[in-house]
Amino acid sequence: MAKKNMPPTEAWQKLIQQYSIPDKVSDSGSVILTADDIREYREPRLMAKWDSEDYLPQPLKSEHLNILPVSRSAYIVSDVLLYEPLPSLDQPVKEMTQVRLPHYESIDIEHISSESNAINALKLSGILDDFLGEKTVETFNGRMGSGEFGFNINRFGGGALQVDVQNAQLEIDGGFETDNSVVVMEAKNVPHNDFLVRQLYYPYRLWSGKVDKPIRLIFSQYTNQIFRLFEYGFDSQNDYSSIKLLGVKNYSLQDTTITLEDIHATLVNTCIRTDDKMDGNSVPFIQANSMDRVIAILEHLAVQNMNMQEVAESMEFDPRQSTYYADAGIYLGLFYRPIRGVISLTGRGREIFKMRYQDRQLALVAQIFEHEIFQSFFIDIYRTGELPDQKKIEDWMRWRKVCGEGQVVRRASTVLSWLNWMISLTGISDEE
Structure with a gap:
């Protein structure tokens, strides 16, 4: 200990x-x-x-x-530089492959709550085979030793460092074999902006020395009922920093079509509940830019209540960010604190978790539209086809006095991020 x-x-x-x-x-x-x-x-x-x-x-x-x-x-x-950026979750999903999972009573596609369950769905639905263009059979997973190898890795200030590894421990979420390759998968059910390359590189070096077939490396994200698959490779086996993206594809087990008219109709049918003024409002104004992470916490809370440390560990947050995201869920009426330091799903949060993709997203949009600032700016977006300038959001927040002056800029960026998330649901880019 x-x-x-x-x-x-x-x-x-x-x-x-x-x-x-x-x-x-x-x-x-x-x-x-x-x-x-x-x-x-x-x-x-x-x-x-x-x-x-x-x-x-x-x-x-x-x-x-x-x-x-x-x-x-x-x-x-x-x-050393360990991480590789992922394409933003806020980028609209313009091409979504919809697949159907054969009926199994023991798998609930609407309630996939773990990385192992997500991998099971990938295999049984044929998503992994479709992405790879090959029929796969799972042949290995779990903890194992890395073996011995050396590699170069780029440093922050320039140049490279030589690193030697002697049987470090690694864990592989999914290992598969096809007629033509051996496949290593790293799976996540938490959205991130980047990923730790080591989680693919160490298994790549281990299995490159164990088999003759080429190694294919897959990074999978499952969140908010969407699978995002990325294939990576390395230009040089001995260069950690030579990683490159080879392909990406998005999959859903449900219909994901949402239009701007759907969002506008949601606004029309949603009453404003609050103007977010600080006076008399016990819920802090939002400071949590990623709506996808709010949703990921909702999905985790559907399994069990969590304290702030557990939120931090499950989301791999700084503890302070856990509080911001917990407050964001409370702001939306999705979470509440049954006791100090613990968050749970509200009845509305649990209802939304159980919904299918389209209904879930529009229900979340409705929770957002209960706040005047979002109705006001979405109406402008609907009329002009453009996201507002952040300065305009900041001015609105000062006028309504929703937070202290020192917090305005940071929290205005959250408003803009949430508006962009709503637009991204339609497959329309903010650049169009």
Whole structure:
């Protein structure tokens, strides 16, 4: 057990100071920390894997540092670049392949709540075979040793670092074989802006040395009843930073067609519940840009209530972001706090979770339209075909006094993001 159980931010601040990590990285390129070094402050498994750069603890982020396992008991810390951006979730899905899942009583396509269930649906629906253009059979998954290999990886300040790995532990969500290839899949049911390349690169190096067939690498996201599949490859086997996107495709098990007229009709049928003025309003004005992450939390809460630490861990958030997103769900009438520090789905939130895709999205739009600011700006969008300038949103917020002046710019960006999310449901780009 860890001697201490500090929050990751505090723990990393202590480690950075204790081992003079920035100075040593500047001098020699990297620092090796043992699992015991890290365990002095917090369990290594909670300190060494951040699936998105967004959620790196601030001490690492501010020093441009990242951490990689190089064995079962050691980690390298350096200013290396570990993450690859994903196409934005806010980009409209213009081409959606709809597939039908054969009827199985034990699989509920409307309530897929785990990464393993999402992989099952991918296999049984034929989505994975369609994406790959090959018939697949699952042949491996789970934890295994990485084997021994070396590679180069780009550094933040330029140049590359040589890293040697000796049997680090890795976990593969799904491993498949076809007539022509071996397929490694990393699956997520949380939306991110980027992903940790190591989750594909280490399995790629392991299986490249075990089989003769080419290795195909798939990153899968399932959230809000949509599958997004990405295929990646590496230009050079020995270069972590040579990753490239080879293909992307979106799938749904349901009809996803939503029009601008559908959204406008929702507005017409929704009464404004609040003008969001601070006076007399106990719910903070929103500061949570990703509606998809609000929905992901809703999907997790349908399984069980969560405290803020559990929200942070399931979403891979900074704890402060957990509060912002919990408040966003409360603002929309989807979540509530049955006891201090815990969030649960409201009756309305549970109803929306159970809806099919189209009904769910329009129900969420209706919850948004209960707030005057969104009705006001959507009417302008409907008339002009253009998203508003953020400055115009900021001015509206100052006029209505929905938050303090120091919060206006940040929270206006959330309003703009949510408006853009609504428009993206129709497949219309804000650039059109």
